[in-house]
């Protein structure tokens with residue numbers, strides 16, 4: 305089955321008519337349809353299909369017990385109103401790359417695996433990469449059992465309803481020990497390849513990433529009767545801080561976003577007593593990220609003081625930099641340079657991936673396919689047919705280089 309027809313089969317699954325975006329949330333009907341599609345692709349190619357203890361799907365050519373397996377794949381779930389490419393491009397390209405290698409008459413010296421990681425986006429239970437985290441031991445079964453969706457349905461209940469036994473959730477070191485290399489192909493979630501003019505790139509690292517809560521406290525008061533000079537309005541230092549975040553990030557080549565804000569009492573005719581804003585910031589290196597966030601906090605404190613407000617800053621989460629395996633990355637660059645004569649840029653990314661979760665346990669690399677607008681997690685996410693083909697061929701070259709020496 306061609307890339308085109310695989311893509312066409314997946315296209316209607318979980319698509320919201322109103323937005324044109326996808327709602328393929330973990331353990332829902334749309335997810336089940338995606339899983340059935342994956343199992344069918346495996347069967348059509350004579351691959352061994354299995355679902356592991358954590359609900360990830362695997363399709364094997366050869367016996368994974370032989371070890372040193374070469375694995376590729378991604379995820380099929382989506383964010384709310386997500387695009388068609390984030391995830392599925394890596395899975396469809398994996399099957400298409402295998403087809404291409406069979407056409408070439410490739411002889412595999414190692415087992416080849418194709419994987420669909422469960423619940424990568426975390427759209428339903430609020431935590432990303434649940435399938436790969438459980439497998440890598442980065443999330444315990446107890447923690448997974450407590451995950452609950454907006455309707456109050458727990459992850460184990462949702463799994464059970466979808467026909468998966470949640471009793472065996474947990475780390476799977478034996479499975480990971482059988483993998484010699486994992487390569488995830490993904491649509492780029494930025495414009496680096498568009499700007500460099502290349503269809504395919506190799507990931508260097510996932511940027512360190514943190515979330516901070518800024519609580520500005522002032523004094524609630526009447527919006528009509530309180531003189532300007534008597535106000536302690538926390539909205540003002542918050543507004544200055546949003547601008548400072550933009551400035552600091554731009555200066556450092558980083559990103560910083562206040563995308564969520566809560567106001568108390570949240571009345572149209574009241575000076576607020578509290579403005580709580582959440583900062584998401586990411587940068588190529590830890591030092592840069594520290595500098596950016598320190599700069600934003602310094603500005604926030606100065607503006608809070610100037611407006612008679614107080615400020616508390618709480619770091620709510622932090623993920624350090626993920627460096628992909630250097631030897632594997634260099635091997636990918638060598639393979640693509642020699643077999644395809646491609647100049648393949650090496651780029652960092654601010655987005656998290658299953659590959660990032662696995663990279664602590666398994667030599668891991670990523671290939672990115674150009675996204676002309678850079679837009680992602682939106683129905684506007686795209687890649688041209690030519691670039692998708694370039695991605696499939698690059699992945700086939702890489703798999704051939706790694707598994708057919």
Ligand SMILES: [Zn+2]
Nearest residue numbers: 390391424490
């Ligand atoms: Zn993704």
